Amino acid sequence: MKIHEYQAKELFANYGIQVDQSVLCRSVDDAVKAYSQLDSQKVIVKAQVHSGGRGKVGGVKLANDEIELRKHASNILGMNIKGYTVDRILVGQAINISKEYYVSYVIDRNSKSTILMLSKEGGMEIEEVARISPEKIHKFVIDPSIGVPDYLAREAAFKLFDDLNLVRQAATIFQKLYKLFVDTDASLAEINPLVLTQEGNIIAIDAKMTFDDNALYRHPKIAVLNEPTEEEKREQNAKSKGFSYVHLGGEIGCMVNGAGLAMTTMDMTKLYGGNPANFLDIGGSSNPTKVIEAMKLLLSDKNVQVVLINIFGGITRCDDVAHGLLEAFKQIKTEIPIVIRLAGTNEKEGRALLEGSCFHVAETMGEATKKAVDLTYNYQD
Amino acid sequence: MSILIDKDTRLIVQGITGRDGGFHASKMKTYGTNVVGGTSPGKAGEFVEDIPVFNSVKEAVKETGANTSIIFVPAPFAKDAMMEAADAGIQLIVCITEGIPTLDVIQAYHFIKSKGANLIGPNCPGLISPKKSLVGIMPSMIFKQGSTGVISRSGTLTYEVVYNLTDNGMGQSTAIGVGGDPVVGLYYKELLEMFENDPETDSIVLIGEIGGDAEELAAEYIKNHITKPVVAFIAGQQAPPGKQMGHAGAIISSGTGTAAEKIAAFEAVGIPVAKEPSHIPLLLKELI
Numbered sequence: 271m272k273i274h275e276y277q278a279k280e281l282f283a284n285y286g287i288q289v290d291q292s293v294l295c296r297s298v299d300d301a302v303k304a305y306s307q308l309d310s311q312k313v314i315v316k317a318q319v320h321s322g323g324r325g326k327v328g329g330v331k332l333a334n335d336e337i338e339l340r341k342h343a344s345n346i347l348g349m350n351i352k353g354y355t356v357d358r359i360l361v362g363q364a365i366n367i368s369k370e371y372y373v374s375y376v377i378d379r380n381s382k383s384t385i386l387m388l389s390k391e392g393g394m395e396i397e398e399v400a401r402i403s404p405e406k407i408h409k410f411v412i413d414p415s416i417g418v419p420d421y422l423a424r425e426a427a428f429k430l431f432d433d434l435n436l437v438r439q440a441a442t443i444f445q446k447l448y449k450l451f452v453d454t455d456a457s458l459a460e461i462n463p464l465v466l467t468q469e470g471n472i473i474a475i476d477a478k479m480t481f482d483d484n485a486l487y488r489h490p491k492i493a494v495l496n497e498p499t500e501e502e503k504r505e506q507n508a509k510s511k512g513f514s515y516v517h518l519g520g521e522i523g524c525m526v527n528g529a530g531l532a533m534t535t536m537d538m539t540k541l542y543g544g545n546p547a548n549f550l551d552i553g554g555s556s557n558p559t560k561v562i563e564a565m566k567l568l569l570s571d572k573n574v575q576v577v578l579i580n581i582f583g584g585i586t587r588c589d590d591v592a593h594g595l596l597e598a599f600k601q602i603k604t605e606i607p608i609v610i611r612l613a614g615t616n617e618k619e620g621r622a623l624l625e626g627s628c629f630h631v632a633e634t635m636g637e638a639t640k641k642a643v644d645l646t647y648n649y650q651d
Numbered sequence: 652m653s654i655l656i657d658k659d660t661r662l663i664v665q666g667i668t669g670r671d672g673g674f675h676a677s678k679m680k681t682y683g684t685n686v687v688g689g690t691s692p693g694k695a696g697e698f699v700e701d702i703p704v705f706n707s708v709k710e711a712v713k714e715t716g717a718n719t720s721i722i723f724v725p726a727p728f729a730k731d732a733m734m735e736a737a738d739a740g741i742q743l744i745v746c747i748t749e750g751i752p753t754l755d756v757i758q759a760y761h762f763i764k765s766k767g768a769n770l771i772g773p774n775c776p777g778l779i780s781p782k783k784s785l786v787g788i789m790p791s792m793i794f795k796q797g798s799t800g801v802i803s804r805s806g807t808l809t810y811e812v813v814y815n816l817t818d819n820g821m822g823q824s825t826a827i828g829v830g831g832d833p834v835v836g837l838y839y840k841e842l843l844e845m846f847e848n849d850p851e852t853d854s855i856v857l858i859g860e861i862g863g864d865a866e867e868l869a870a871e872y873i874k875n876h877i878t879k880p881v882v883a884f885i886a887g888q889q890a891p892p893g894k895q896m897g898h899a900g901a902i903i904s905s906g907t908g909t910a911a912e913k914i915a916a917f918e919a920v921g922i923p924v925a926k927e928p929s930h931i932p933l934l935l936k937e938l939i
Contacts, residue, residue, distance in 0.1 A: 377753055377757070377833055377834060379833050379834060379863045379864075379865065379900070380863075380864075380865070380868065382756075382757060382760050382761070382834045382835075383757060383761070384754070384757065397907075413761065414754070414757050414758045414761050415758075415761060415762075452754060455752050455753075455754055457753065482752050482753050482754070484726065484750045484751060484752045484753065485752035485753070485754070485755075487727070488727075488752075514895075514896070514897035516890075516891070516894045516895075516896060518889065518891065526807075527807055528805065528806050528807025528808060528810075528897075529805065529806075529831060529896060529897025529898045529901060530803070530804065530805025530806060530807060530808030530809070530831075530858070530860055530886050530897075530898070531805070531806075531807040531808045531811055531886075532896070532897060533808075533860060533861070533886035533887040533889070533890060533896050533897075533901070534808055534811070534886045534927075534928065536887075536888075536889040536890070537886065537887065537888040537889050537910075538927055539889070540888065540889050541926060541927065546889055549890070549894075549896050549897065551897040582807045582810050582811055582814070583790075584789070584790030584793070584807070584810050585678070585788070585790050613811070613814060614790065614793060614810060614814060615790055615792055615793065634929060635811070635927060635928065635929065636927060636929060
């Protein structure tokens, strides 16, 4: 789950990490009022959206006076950034930057640990640094039983600074950020850039945090910050019914048990010349109620012209699955052709039960996918 | 032989009095796994299908000599269950539970490692050495004893692949689902090494998916250390960036972790990548 910069900065401030002074605004009037409150002639206006790369598309602007502030605020509010409409901006004091740095904690799959990542190349996207000059990124693997002790924080800070006073300042920030990361079950806590001001202070002028969805149950204060998009709402609604759903936009609606098999069904649809409408994993069992709910979800997508159901019967035997499907489709009225592929335990019995029904029955994934693709084109003709 | 589990496996089921724990304890026992006990705090003295229940893993180990554990406890309590097993001297811990917070898994993993034990999962279907032992929730009837080792990040996709292998007369030495989370225990490298050293395994199938760079690292490892034939399959070529595809670990972030990169990495070191699951046995036959 993502949160906005201003929300992350609030968390930073709560943990004693110094951030720039800024005010959240929802209108140009708000921005003008904020401008008068901030003790700064120059201010930065930043779009608050759940997407990176704001600066490149004009979502971050420097204003030298109130006239410029009005202009930027009104341009940025309502702007569309990668599909997100900007409804909030952050107006903050412009900082006299001496140097910019990159700091983050992320989960590293290979060391199965949280790692601290640092670079002197702050202000640009870290992926870009990793591509051009990976030697400029420093990584420290954190042992979860000891966290970030003083010596480690200091060792890390020396990668960015030579001056002992600055090393101490930075080391404290690294320790506080780690505490925040762990306390909130974050999956990313990033400061880009962390800046050294001309006055000799180290402060965070951007803040990015994402959180582990699996841990939100124990962080109600974070969970309420969730702002799902329309698409994410559909996905979350599916999740509440025990499904994993991702909309893709093609014509062949897919219903599959298991995530890996569902991805493979999508891939094969494409391989055979069709376009998958979605990823849908209906999970372990395939009781009629679940199938009915899943069909409702697929049919709510108006692009869907054919439905491809691919079920591997393991512990739930194929004959049980077939009974479930027949039961479910007594209650679903649709003109859309349905291709069903059943494999696994008792597959012959399962397929036999479906003989004579309105379904197109297939034995293999290849056969099922080909049928679904053919039916899509027939439907279009 | 086979790897990790065999006839010497003495299994306890943590969370045996729960619905899933009880159901699968019985399935595993029927298959022939030596299920020696189960745990559920406060339920010592009870039995689940003749399997004795203990209050703690320590007690269960003391009474039964268990060396392997399978965990079915709910996500909020799974970290504790994993650590309890390691602390009691269990050597192989298989965690089936889905939805455990990543930082919990990290803590448990490092604790288990410090005790010299191994973790498989979480969010995995477990593993099976056909005709010897099943420690997982896999549908045992599709497996056949043989000499192909299977390593997979997925559940039903593994069954699909195994089904195709068995159908083509190619049995399995051991099949393992490593789990679909971003952080899990034993992974490609360790398991490839075990299969390489297992005299009963003569070929390996690796089933990967989008997210992370484990497949790329595995390709490199195979090139340098594995002499047995390997065939790979990668799921998720059509997955859009930034979207989680069911498994928490199956997400393409910042342009890396794509299926195309993984397929290219295998092909660059001469490992054939099947276009669909049914092609895996054919590719394997060409290599053996």
